[in-house]
Amino acid sequence: MNYRSCLFILTILFLVPISLADVNSPAYSLGTMQPVSSYTAHPGENKTVEFYIFNAYGNRISHIVLSVANNPDNLEIDLPPLGTNIWNISGIMTPVEENLYVEPLPIVEEQPANPPAGIYYLKATNITGFIPAKKAVATIKIPEDAPLGKSYELTINALAKWYGEAGTVQISQARPFSYTLLITAENYSETLYTPSGEEGGGWSLGLSNEMIFGILIGVLVIVILFQQFRPKKHR
Amino acid sequence: MNSGRIAIGLLIILAFAIMLMVKTTTLPNAYAASNSNQSTTASVTVNGFVSITLTGGTITFGNLDPGVNDSRATNAPLLVRVDNATNVPVMGYINGSVFTDGGSNSFVVGNMKLNITGNSTAINASCNTARCSYTLTPSWVFNETAPLGTGHKGEYFWNYISVPEGQAPTTYNANVRICGQQTGAMQCN
Numbered sequence: 001m002n003y004r005s006c007l008f009i010l011t012i013l014f015l016v017p018i019s020l021a022d023v024n025s026p027a028y029s030l031g032t033m034q035p036v037s038s039y040t041a042h043p044g045e046n047k048t049v050e051f052y053i054f055n056a057y058g059n060r061i062s063h064i065v066l067s068v069a070n071n072p073d074n075l076e077i078d079l080p081p082l083g084t085n086i087w088n089i090s091g092i093m094t095p096v097e098e099n100l101y102v103e104p105l106p107i108v109e110e111q112p113a114n115p116p117a118g119i120y121y122l123k124a125t126n127i128t129g130f131i132p133a134k135k136a137v138a139t140i141k142i143p144e145d146a147p148l149g150k151s152y153e154l155t156i157n158a159l160a161k162w163y164g165e166a167g168t169v170q171i172s173q174a175r176p177f178s179y180t181l182l183i184t185a186e187n188y189s190e191t192l193y194t195p196s197g198e199e200g201g202g203w204s205l206g207l208s209n210e211m212i213f214g215i216l217i218g219v220l221v222i223v224i225l226f227q228q229f230r231p232k233k234h235r
Numbered sequence: 236m237n238s239g240r241i242a243i244g245l246l247i248i249l250a251f252a253i254m255l256m257v258k259t260t261t262l263p264n265a266y267a268a269s270n271s272n273q274s275t276t277a278s279v280t281v282n283g284f285v286s287i288t289l290t291g292g293t294i295t296f297g298n299l300d301p302g303v304n305d306s307r308a309t310n311a312p313l314l315v316r317v318d319n320a321t322n323v324p325v326m327g328y329i330n331g332s333v334f335t336d337g338g339s340n341s342f343v344v345g346n347m348k349l350n351i352t353g354n355s356t357a358i359n360a361s362c363n364t365a366r367c368s369y370t371l372t373p374s375w376v377f378n379e380t381a382p383l384g385t386g387h388k389g390e391y392f393w394n395y396i397s398v399p400e401g402q403a404p405t406t407y408n409a410n411v412r413i414c415g416q417q418t419g420a421m422q423c424n
Contacts, residue, residue: 025311026293030415031286031320057288057318069424107320124284124320131284131320155422159412168407169294169331169347169394171313173287174414176422 029058029104030160030173033122033133037179042186043146046139051177052122053158054133055102061087062160066099066136069176070155076141077154089163096163105132140181152181285325286318287415294394294411301402305348308394312355315413316389317379324380324418328373334407342399344369344409350393351376373414373423 031054041047107129111121121130160173297309331344414423
């Protein structure tokens with residue numbers, strides 16, 4: 001065995017543990033996709049907004065807790081139910097409070113014909129394949145007296161936590177989802193608004209108020225002039 | 236000539252003039268348009284993907300003496316990686332909780348500092364800007380642009396801690412939260 005062969009074998013021996021260590025390193029991933037951030041809604045509507053959470057690059061289950069982070073108008077918002085699941089984490093039964101959890105699911109080249117329940121396949125613009133994801137839906141109750149034209153701003157926060165960490169400092173990830181809801185009427189209507197405050201409609205003279213006033217004054221002046229210069233009848 | 240009849244005649248002429256004015260201002264032209272432009276709207280929404288992965292996600296400082304300054308974490312640095320699926324510019328914020336033993340002993344998370352490097356080579360905790368310190372409120376730490384290309388963009392977070400003088404001997408735990416947001420569209424809090 002020559003010098004180069006020995007060097008090659010030594011290199012392989014050093015590389016293998018490093019590769020294994022890298023594979024076994026915990027990777028805590030939080031991926032999200034928000035398809036729409038601006039909605040229209042009408043007074044009294046229960047508006048649903050949605051976003052997706054995926055775990056395509058991690059190797060630990062992401063436990064997700066959702067909360068309303070910003071809601072200045074105190075809208076009534078229903079999130080997916082918060083519940084307590086019991087997880088067997090390395091032999092220890094651990095109660096975990098979460099709205100949903102997302103297992104590590106790698107990117108797939110093709111969408112399966114029979115996708116697992118609750119899994120959606122997302123197409124990102126800059127990767128090949130599809131990302132398996134779970135969908136979170138929030139329902140926002142629009143007040144009956146919500147003024148037309150008003151924009152409501154709100155933020156829903158997703159906090160991802162992982163278990164099995166051994167350090168003195170625990171790691172978590174957060175992701176905010178901001179929404180704008182513009183209040184519009186439920187049915188379409190369109191009428192001409194006039195400066196006098198009355199909504200016009202139907203046939204229009206096409207004359208401004210000033211023009212009509214001027215014409216009436218002109219008529220009045222002509223009538224008065226003719227009355228003044230009318231010859232007197234002599235009986 | 237009867238002036239009253241003249242006045243009536245003028246009024247009739249005036250009425251015709253008004254009708255003519257109305258006609259010219261409201262009725263459409265009888266000619267067919269030589270060309271016509273109409274428009275409609277088209278919209279498309281590009282979905283915003285944000286994916287961040289933390290590798291080696293624990294931070295352990297081991298056993299330290301009170302009064303020690305800038306002692307580096309004993310485990311590998313925390314790799315914060317913006318994944319390939321991300322298709323929007325991403326800003327990252329970090330904050331932490333108070334170090335506590337679960338009882339009455341604690342010290343502030345500001346005793347913990349970080350250095351952020353683009354490679355896995357450690358450097359000393361020399362950075363004292365807001366970007367390099369933990370606070371109770373999120374502070375900006377990284378800003379990655381999109382598209383991200385073929386490789387992951389990542390930063391190594393090297394963590395350091397200083398233990399206050401006279402700190403009671405016990406085990407202290409804290410939480411570190413990393414918040415990633417689409418630049419300009421969301422708000423970490």
